[in-house]
Amino acid sequence: MSSTPSAVFRLATRFDDVGFSDIVKIRNKIMELRAGGASVFQFEGGEPFSNTPEHIKEAMTRALVEHKTRYSPSSGIAELRAAIADKLRERNQIAAQADEVIVLNGGMQGLFGAFQSVVNPGDEVLVLSPYWTPIKDLIAHCQGQTVLVPTAEARRDGFVETLARYATEKTRAIYYNTPQNPTGIVYTREEAEAVARFARERDLIVIADEAYEDLVYEGEHFSIASLEGMMERTITCFTLSKSYAMTGWRLGYAVATEPWMTGMRKSLLYSTNGVSTPTQWAALAAFTQESDFLNTSLAAYRKRRDLLLAGLNELGLTCESPAGAFYAFPDVSRISPNSREAADILLDRAQVATVPGIVFGEHGEGHLRFSFSTSIETIEGGLDSMRKNL
Numbered sequence: 001m002s003s004t005p006s007a008v009f010r011l012a013t014r015f016d017d018v019g020f021s022d023i024v025k026i027r028n029k030i031m032e033l034r035a036g037g038a039s040v041f042q043f044e045g046g047e048p049f050s051n052t053p054e055h056i057k058e059a060m061t062r063a064l065v066e067h068k069t070r071y072s073p074s075s076g077i078a079e080l081r082a083a084i085a086d087k088l089r090e091r092n093q094i095a096a097q098a099d100e101v102i103v104l105n106g107g108m109q110g111l112f113g114a115f116q117s118v119v120n121p122g123d124e125v126l127v128l129s130p131y132w133t134p135i136k137d138l139i140a141h142c143q144g145q146t147v148l149v150p151t152a153e154a155r156r157d158g159f160v161e162t163l164a165r166y167a168t169e170k171t172r173a174i175y176y177n178t179p180q181n182p183t184g185i186v187y188t189r190e191e192a193e194a195v196a197r198f199a200r201e202r203d204l205i206v207i208a209d210e211a212y213e214d215l216v217y218e219g220e221h222f223s224i225a226s227l228e229g230m231m232e233r234t235i236t237c238f239t240l241s242k243s244y245a246m247t248g249w250r251l252g253y254a255v256a257t258e259p260w261m262t263g264m265r266k267s268l269l270y271s272t273n274g275v276s277t278p279t280q281w282a283a284l285a286a287f288t289q290e291s292d293f294l295n296t297s298l299a300a301y302r303k304r305r306d307l308l309l310a311g312l313n314e315l316g317l318t319c320e321s322p323a324g325a326f327y328a329f330p331d332v333s334r335i336s337p338n339s340r341e342a343a344d345i346l347l348d349r350a351q352v353a354t355v356p357g358i359v360f361g362e363h364g365e366g367h368l369r370f371s372f373s374t375s376i377e378t379i380e381g382g383l384d385s386m387r388k389n390l
Protein backbone atom coordinates (compact mmCIF):
# COMPACT_ATOMS: atom_id res chain seq x y z
CA MET A 1 0.00 0.00 0.00
CA SER A 2 1.55 3.33 -0.97
CA SER A 3 1.24 6.51 1.13
CA THR A 4 -0.48 9.66 -0.07
CA PRO A 5 1.87 12.16 -1.79
CA SER A 6 1.29 14.72 0.99
CA ALA A 7 2.66 12.26 3.56
CA VAL A 8 5.66 11.34 1.40
CA PHE A 9 6.77 14.77 0.20
CA ARG A 10 6.79 16.28 3.61
CA LEU A 11 9.77 18.08 5.07
CA ALA A 12 11.03 16.71 8.39
CA THR A 13 9.09 18.31 11.22
CA ARG A 14 12.21 19.78 12.83
CA PHE A 15 12.07 22.50 10.16
CA ASP A 16 8.43 23.40 10.91
CA ASP A 17 9.23 26.49 12.98
CA VAL A 18 12.46 27.43 11.23
CA GLY A 19 11.94 30.47 9.02
CA PHE A 20 13.84 32.23 6.25
CA SER A 21 15.35 35.59 6.96
CA ASP A 22 13.11 38.60 6.30
CA ILE A 23 16.28 40.48 5.41
CA VAL A 24 16.71 38.28 2.34
CA LYS A 25 13.20 39.23 1.21
CA ILE A 26 14.09 42.94 1.57
CA ARG A 27 17.29 42.41 -0.42
CA ASN A 28 15.26 40.80 -3.20
CA LYS A 29 12.92 43.80 -3.35
CA ILE A 30 15.89 46.17 -3.66
CA MET A 31 17.41 44.05 -6.43
CA GLU A 32 14.09 44.25 -8.27
CA LEU A 33 14.04 48.06 -7.94
CA ARG A 34 17.62 48.35 -9.15
CA ALA A 35 16.96 46.02 -12.06
CA GLY A 36 14.19 48.46 -13.05
CA GLY A 37 16.77 51.27 -13.19
CA ALA A 38 16.16 52.91 -9.79
CA SER A 39 19.12 54.02 -7.70
CA VAL A 40 18.80 52.99 -4.08
CA PHE A 41 20.70 54.29 -1.03
CA GLN A 42 21.46 51.02 0.66
CA PHE A 43 21.50 50.98 4.46
CA GLU A 44 20.02 47.51 4.86
CA GLY A 45 23.22 45.48 4.68
CA GLY A 46 25.21 43.73 7.36
CA GLU A 47 28.66 43.67 5.77
CA PRO A 48 31.86 45.65 6.21
CA PHE A 49 32.19 48.34 3.52
CA SER A 50 35.90 47.70 2.97
CA ASN A 51 37.82 44.87 1.29
CA THR A 52 39.66 42.04 3.03
CA PRO A 53 43.18 43.26 3.96
CA GLU A 54 45.95 42.44 1.49
CA HIS A 55 48.07 40.43 3.93
CA ILE A 56 45.18 37.97 4.45
CA LYS A 57 44.56 37.62 0.72
CA GLU A 58 48.29 37.09 0.15
CA ALA A 59 48.33 34.35 2.79
CA MET A 60 45.51 32.64 0.91
CA THR A 61 47.44 32.81 -2.37
CA ARG A 62 50.53 31.44 -0.64
CA ALA A 63 48.54 28.55 0.81
CA LEU A 64 47.30 27.66 -2.67
CA VAL A 65 50.78 27.90 -4.22
CA GLU A 66 52.12 25.67 -1.44
CA HIS A 67 49.36 23.12 -2.10
CA LYS A 68 47.81 23.47 1.34
CA THR A 69 44.63 22.16 -0.15
CA ARG A 70 44.02 18.80 1.52
CA TYR A 71 41.84 17.76 4.43
CA SER A 72 42.72 19.41 7.74
CA PRO A 73 41.83 18.16 11.20
CA SER A 74 38.08 18.74 11.37
CA SER A 75 38.34 21.15 14.34
CA GLY A 76 40.99 23.28 12.65
CA ILE A 77 44.72 23.36 11.89
CA ALA A 78 46.88 23.30 15.02
CA GLU A 79 48.70 26.57 14.17
CA LEU A 80 45.44 28.50 13.86
CA ARG A 81 43.89 27.06 17.01
CA ALA A 82 47.03 27.93 18.98
CA ALA A 83 47.05 31.50 17.58
CA ILE A 84 43.35 31.91 18.44
CA ALA A 85 43.97 30.62 22.00
CA ASP A 86 46.74 33.27 22.37
CA LYS A 87 44.37 35.96 21.12
CA LEU A 88 41.62 34.82 23.50
CA ARG A 89 43.98 34.96 26.48
CA GLU A 90 45.50 38.32 25.56
CA ARG A 91 42.56 40.27 24.21
CA ASN A 92 39.49 38.62 25.77
CA GLN A 93 41.05 37.49 29.05
CA ILE A 94 39.50 34.08 28.38
CA ALA A 95 41.81 31.42 29.81
CA ALA A 96 41.63 29.15 26.76
CA GLN A 97 43.90 26.31 25.66
CA ALA A 98 44.13 25.34 21.98
CA ASP A 99 41.98 22.21 22.53
CA GLU A 100 39.17 24.46 23.79
CA VAL A 101 39.11 26.28 20.44
CA ILE A 102 37.27 25.10 17.35
CA VAL A 103 37.51 26.67 13.88
CA LEU A 104 34.17 27.03 12.13
CA ASN A 105 32.48 28.26 8.97
CA GLY A 106 31.63 31.72 10.27
CA GLY A 107 29.88 32.85 13.42
CA MET A 108 26.70 31.18 12.19
CA GLN A 109 28.11 27.66 12.33
CA GLY A 110 29.40 28.36 15.84
CA LEU A 111 25.97 29.50 17.00
CA PHE A 112 24.32 26.54 15.27
CA GLY A 113 26.63 24.10 17.05
CA ALA A 114 26.27 25.93 20.37
CA PHE A 115 22.47 25.76 20.44
CA GLN A 116 22.54 22.15 19.17
CA SER A 117 24.93 21.26 22.00
CA VAL A 118 22.88 22.83 24.77
CA VAL A 119 19.15 22.96 23.96
CA ASN A 120 16.85 19.94 24.22
CA PRO A 121 13.27 19.91 22.84
CA GLY A 122 11.06 21.96 25.16
CA ASP A 123 13.94 23.90 26.74
CA GLU A 124 13.60 27.68 26.97
CA VAL A 125 16.33 30.15 26.03
CA LEU A 126 16.35 33.72 27.34
CA VAL A 127 17.15 36.11 24.49
CA LEU A 128 17.76 39.80 25.18
CA SER A 129 15.60 41.65 22.69
CA PRO A 130 15.66 43.22 20.11
CA TYR A 131 17.91 40.42 18.91
CA TRP A 132 19.66 39.18 15.78
CA THR A 133 16.87 37.40 13.88
CA PRO A 134 18.44 33.98 13.10
CA ILE A 135 18.74 33.20 16.82
CA LYS A 136 15.05 32.34 17.07
CA ASP A 137 15.41 29.94 14.13
CA LEU A 138 18.52 28.30 15.59
CA ILE A 139 16.57 27.68 18.80
CA ALA A 140 13.52 26.45 16.86
CA HIS A 141 15.76 23.97 15.02
CA CYS A 142 16.50 22.42 18.44
CA GLN A 143 12.74 22.40 19.10
CA GLY A 144 13.44 24.82 21.92
CA GLN A 145 11.48 27.95 22.87
CA THR A 146 12.74 31.52 22.56
CA VAL A 147 11.75 33.72 25.52
CA LEU A 148 12.33 37.39 24.75
CA VAL A 149 13.69 39.56 27.54
CA PRO A 150 13.45 43.29 26.75
CA THR A 151 16.96 44.77 26.91
CA ALA A 152 15.55 48.19 27.85
CA GLU A 153 13.80 46.66 30.87
CA ALA A 154 16.96 44.79 31.93
CA ARG A 155 19.08 47.95 31.66
CA ARG A 156 16.49 49.93 33.61
CA ASP A 157 15.51 47.45 36.34
CA GLY A 158 18.70 45.40 36.57
CA PHE A 159 19.65 42.22 34.71
CA VAL A 160 19.23 39.78 37.60
CA GLU A 161 15.75 41.08 38.47
CA THR A 162 14.62 41.17 34.85
CA LEU A 163 16.00 37.78 33.84
CA ALA A 164 14.33 36.31 36.95
CA ARG A 165 11.00 37.68 35.73
CA TYR A 166 11.24 35.73 32.45
CA ALA A 167 12.94 32.55 33.66
CA THR A 168 11.02 29.34 34.41
CA GLU A 169 12.06 25.86 35.48
CA LYS A 170 12.43 25.09 31.75
CA THR A 171 15.07 27.78 31.20
CA ARG A 172 18.30 26.23 29.97
CA ALA A 173 20.40 29.03 28.50
CA ILE A 174 20.88 32.75 27.88
CA TYR A 175 21.89 34.21 24.51
CA TYR A 176 24.18 37.18 25.22
CA ASN A 177 25.25 39.32 22.25
CA THR A 178 27.65 42.22 22.72
CA PRO A 179 28.15 44.53 20.81
CA GLN A 180 24.54 43.99 19.95
CA ASN A 181 22.91 43.73 16.52
CA PRO A 182 20.64 45.70 15.79
CA THR A 183 20.90 48.30 18.60
CA GLY A 184 24.68 48.80 18.80
CA ILE A 185 24.50 48.39 22.59
CA VAL A 186 27.77 47.37 24.25
CA TYR A 187 27.09 45.74 27.60
CA THR A 188 29.26 46.94 30.47
CA ARG A 189 31.42 44.76 32.68
CA GLU A 190 28.86 45.25 35.48
CA GLU A 191 26.07 44.04 33.20
CA ALA A 192 28.12 40.98 32.24
CA GLU A 193 28.72 40.31 35.93
CA ALA A 194 25.00 40.47 36.65
CA VAL A 195 24.15 38.07 33.79
CA ALA A 196 26.94 35.75 34.97
CA ARG A 197 25.65 35.83 38.55
CA PHE A 198 22.18 34.90 37.33
CA ALA A 199 23.53 32.08 35.15
CA ARG A 200 25.56 30.65 38.03
CA GLU A 201 22.70 30.90 40.53
CA ARG A 202 20.25 29.20 38.16
CA ASP A 203 22.72 26.75 36.63
CA LEU A 204 22.25 28.13 33.13
CA ILE A 205 24.52 27.99 30.11
CA VAL A 206 25.47 31.21 28.31
CA ILE A 207 25.82 31.32 24.52
CA ALA A 208 27.86 34.46 23.93
CA ASP A 209 27.98 36.08 20.49
CA GLU A 210 30.88 38.50 20.09
CA ALA A 211 30.81 38.91 16.31
CA TYR A 212 31.36 42.68 16.60
CA GLU A 213 33.99 42.67 19.36
CA ASP A 214 36.39 44.86 17.37
CA LEU A 215 33.83 47.55 16.58
CA VAL A 216 33.46 49.46 19.85
CA TYR A 217 33.35 53.28 19.88
CA GLU A 218 32.44 53.93 23.50
CA GLY A 219 33.25 51.80 26.51
CA GLU A 220 35.07 48.51 26.15
CA HIS A 221 34.30 45.08 24.83
CA PHE A 222 34.08 42.62 27.71
CA SER A 223 33.85 38.83 27.31
CA ILE A 224 31.50 37.21 29.81
CA ALA A 225 33.51 33.95 29.67
CA SER A 226 36.44 35.79 31.30
CA LEU A 227 34.54 36.05 34.60
CA GLU A 228 35.19 33.57 37.35
CA GLY A 229 33.17 30.39 37.06
CA MET A 230 31.94 31.31 33.57
CA MET A 231 34.37 29.54 31.24
CA GLU A 232 32.78 26.15 31.96
CA ARG A 233 29.23 27.40 31.39
CA THR A 234 29.81 29.62 28.34
CA ILE A 235 30.21 28.88 24.64
CA THR A 236 31.59 32.03 23.02
CA CYS A 237 31.25 32.45 19.25
CA PHE A 238 33.49 34.75 17.22
CA THR A 239 33.92 35.46 13.53
CA LEU A 240 36.41 37.15 11.21
CA SER A 241 33.50 38.35 9.05
CA LYS A 242 33.09 41.81 10.57
CA SER A 243 36.53 42.48 12.09
CA TYR A 244 38.50 41.68 8.93
CA ALA A 245 35.89 42.27 6.23
CA MET A 246 35.74 38.55 5.50
CA THR A 247 32.01 37.81 5.29
CA GLY A 248 32.39 35.67 2.17
CA TRP A 249 35.32 33.63 3.48
CA ARG A 250 33.18 31.94 6.15
CA LEU A 251 35.68 31.79 8.96
CA GLY A 252 34.70 31.83 12.61
CA TYR A 253 35.68 30.11 15.81
CA ALA A 254 34.32 29.26 19.21
CA VAL A 255 35.77 28.65 22.64
CA ALA A 256 34.23 26.22 25.11
CA THR A 257 35.09 23.47 27.57
CA GLU A 258 33.62 19.98 27.82
CA PRO A 259 30.99 18.68 27.35
CA TRP A 260 30.13 21.51 24.94
CA MET A 261 33.23 21.08 22.82
CA THR A 262 32.23 17.48 22.01
CA GLY A 263 28.85 18.73 20.76
CA MET A 264 30.50 21.48 18.70
CA ARG A 265 32.94 18.96 17.19
CA LYS A 266 30.22 16.49 16.24
CA SER A 267 28.05 19.21 14.76
CA LEU A 268 31.00 20.42 12.65
CA LEU A 269 32.18 16.93 11.68
CA TYR A 270 28.82 15.81 10.32
CA SER A 271 27.93 19.05 8.56
CA THR A 272 30.97 20.48 6.76
CA ASN A 273 33.79 18.38 8.26
CA GLY A 274 35.81 21.53 8.86
CA VAL A 275 36.66 24.80 7.17
CA SER A 276 38.45 24.96 3.81
CA THR A 277 42.18 24.43 4.48
CA PRO A 278 43.59 27.42 2.53
CA THR A 279 41.04 29.69 4.24
CA GLN A 280 42.42 28.60 7.61
CA TRP A 281 45.99 29.46 6.56
CA ALA A 282 44.75 32.86 5.42
CA ALA A 283 43.00 33.39 8.77
CA LEU A 284 46.26 32.61 10.56
CA ALA A 285 47.71 35.78 9.01
CA ALA A 286 44.94 37.84 10.64
CA PHE A 287 46.15 36.71 14.06
CA THR A 288 49.90 36.60 13.53
CA GLN A 289 50.86 39.41 11.13
CA GLU A 290 51.24 43.01 12.27
CA SER A 291 48.61 45.25 10.71
CA ASP A 292 46.80 48.47 11.58
CA PHE A 293 43.65 47.30 9.76
CA LEU A 294 41.49 47.08 12.91
CA ASN A 295 42.41 50.60 14.06
CA THR A 296 42.01 52.11 10.61
CA SER A 297 38.60 50.52 10.12
CA LEU A 298 37.41 51.57 13.56
CA ALA A 299 38.20 55.21 12.76
CA ALA A 300 36.39 54.91 9.41
CA TYR A 301 33.31 53.38 11.06
CA ARG A 302 33.29 56.08 13.74
CA LYS A 303 33.29 58.80 11.08
CA ARG A 304 30.33 57.14 9.32
CA ARG A 305 28.47 56.62 12.59
CA ASP A 306 28.79 60.29 13.57
CA LEU A 307 27.67 61.47 10.14
CA LEU A 308 24.59 59.22 10.04
CA LEU A 309 23.63 59.92 13.66
CA ALA A 310 23.74 63.69 13.25
CA GLY A 311 21.61 63.45 10.11
CA LEU A 312 19.00 61.10 11.60
CA ASN A 313 18.58 63.18 14.74
CA GLU A 314 18.27 66.33 12.66
CA LEU A 315 15.46 64.62 10.71
CA GLY A 316 13.61 63.90 13.96
CA LEU A 317 14.45 60.19 13.77
CA THR A 318 15.80 60.12 17.28
CA CYS A 319 18.57 57.71 17.85
CA GLU A 320 20.79 56.79 20.76
CA SER A 321 24.40 56.77 19.75
CA PRO A 322 25.40 53.14 19.08
CA ALA A 323 28.42 52.28 21.24
CA GLY A 324 29.39 49.39 18.97
CA ALA A 325 28.74 47.35 15.80
CA PHE A 326 27.80 49.28 12.65
CA TYR A 327 24.09 49.91 12.97
CA ALA A 328 21.91 52.84 14.03
CA PHE A 329 18.45 51.93 15.30
CA PRO A 330 16.39 55.12 15.38
CA ASP A 331 12.81 55.54 16.53
CA VAL A 332 10.86 56.15 13.31
CA SER A 333 7.37 56.50 14.75
CA ARG A 334 7.36 60.00 13.21
CA ILE A 335 7.12 58.23 9.82
CA SER A 336 4.95 55.32 11.01
CA PRO A 337 4.73 53.31 14.23
CA ASN A 338 4.58 50.24 11.99
CA SER A 339 8.22 49.62 11.03
CA ARG A 340 7.40 47.63 7.88
CA GLU A 341 5.30 50.56 6.68
CA ALA A 342 8.03 53.03 7.68
CA ALA A 343 10.61 51.02 5.69
CA ASP A 344 8.30 50.95 2.63
CA ILE A 345 7.71 54.72 2.87
CA LEU A 346 11.45 55.39 3.06
CA LEU A 347 12.15 53.12 0.12
CA ASP A 348 9.32 54.44 -2.07
CA ARG A 349 9.73 58.15 -1.32
CA ALA A 350 13.44 58.54 -0.67
CA GLN A 351 14.94 55.38 -2.24
CA VAL A 352 16.47 54.63 1.16
CA ALA A 353 16.64 50.92 2.02
CA THR A 354 16.60 49.87 5.70
CA VAL A 355 15.46 46.90 7.76
CA PRO A 356 12.16 47.17 9.72
CA GLY A 357 12.76 46.87 13.47
CA ILE A 358 9.99 44.27 13.86
CA VAL A 359 12.28 41.79 12.09
CA PHE A 360 14.40 41.86 15.28
CA GLY A 361 11.44 40.97 17.48
CA GLU A 362 8.50 42.85 18.97
CA HIS A 363 10.82 45.10 21.00
CA GLY A 364 12.28 46.44 17.77
CA GLU A 365 8.91 47.73 16.51
CA GLY A 366 8.80 51.48 15.81
CA HIS A 367 12.46 51.44 14.75
CA LEU A 368 14.46 50.93 11.56
CA ARG A 369 17.96 49.49 11.30
CA PHE A 370 20.37 51.59 9.25
CA SER A 371 23.82 50.15 8.60
CA PHE A 372 26.52 52.82 8.47
CA SER A 373 28.94 50.33 6.94
CA THR A 374 28.77 52.01 3.57
CA SER A 375 30.40 54.86 1.66
CA ILE A 376 30.31 58.45 2.95
CA GLU A 377 28.61 59.35 -0.36
CA THR A 378 25.78 56.88 0.31
CA ILE A 379 25.26 58.27 3.81
CA GLU A 380 25.26 61.87 2.58
CA GLY A 381 23.09 61.02 -0.44
CA GLY A 382 20.58 59.04 1.63
CA LEU A 383 20.26 61.77 4.26
CA ASP A 384 19.82 64.38 1.55
CA SER A 385 17.12 62.34 -0.13
CA MET A 386 15.30 61.90 3.20
CA ARG A 387 15.49 65.65 3.89
CA LYS A 388 13.94 66.39 0.49
CA ASN A 389 11.36 63.63 0.30
CA LEU A 390 10.04 62.82 3.75
Ligand SMILES: Cc1ncc(COP(=O)(O)O)c(C=O)c1O
Pocket: 046, 105, 106, 107, 108, 109, 132, 177, 180, 181, 209, 211, 238, 239, 240, 241, 247, 251, 252
Ligand atom coordinates in the same frame (compact mmCIF):
# COMPACT_ATOMS: atom_id res chain seq x y z
C1 LIG B 1 25.08 39.28 15.90
C2 LIG B 1 25.68 38.43 14.85
N1 LIG B 1 26.22 37.27 15.20
C3 LIG B 1 26.77 36.44 14.31
C4 LIG B 1 26.82 36.77 12.97
C5 LIG B 1 27.41 35.73 12.04
O1 LIG B 1 28.27 36.17 11.11
P1 LIG B 1 29.03 35.19 10.10
O2 LIG B 1 28.27 33.91 10.02
O3 LIG B 1 29.10 35.94 8.83
O4 LIG B 1 30.38 34.98 10.67
C6 LIG B 1 26.26 37.98 12.54
C7 LIG B 1 26.22 38.36 11.11
O5 LIG B 1 25.55 39.23 10.67
C8 LIG B 1 25.68 38.84 13.51
O6 LIG B 1 25.14 40.01 13.16
